Amino acid sequence: MSILPMYRFVILSGCSGGGKSSLLEELARRGYSVVEEPGRRIVREETEQGGLTLPWMDVAAFLRRAIAISLAD
Structure with missing residues (x-):
């Protein structure tokens, strides 16, 4: 019997x-x-890299990236 970690x-x-x-x-x-x-x-x-995927600059791109990261997490 295998016991999976909880x-x-x-x-x-x-x-x-x-x-x-x-x-x-x-x-x-x-x-x-x-x-x-x-x-x-x-x-x-984005701040460190000078990027533009920030909620106050491109909210749609920011949300897409946040969703992708959340799913990966």
Whole structure:
């Protein structure tokens, strides 16, 4: 008999400035596996590379990329 590992997934949701990222940082610090929200990753990468896929520049492209990243995660 094979016993599969049990995984628990928790989704954080809330308004801007509600503390989601702070909570993720603390959970990661305590050794939990976390996935940074796609929007923050996109903004950081696009800003570093001088890209235009930002919600205030091209919201449609930003949303397409955020959905693709979410599905991959």
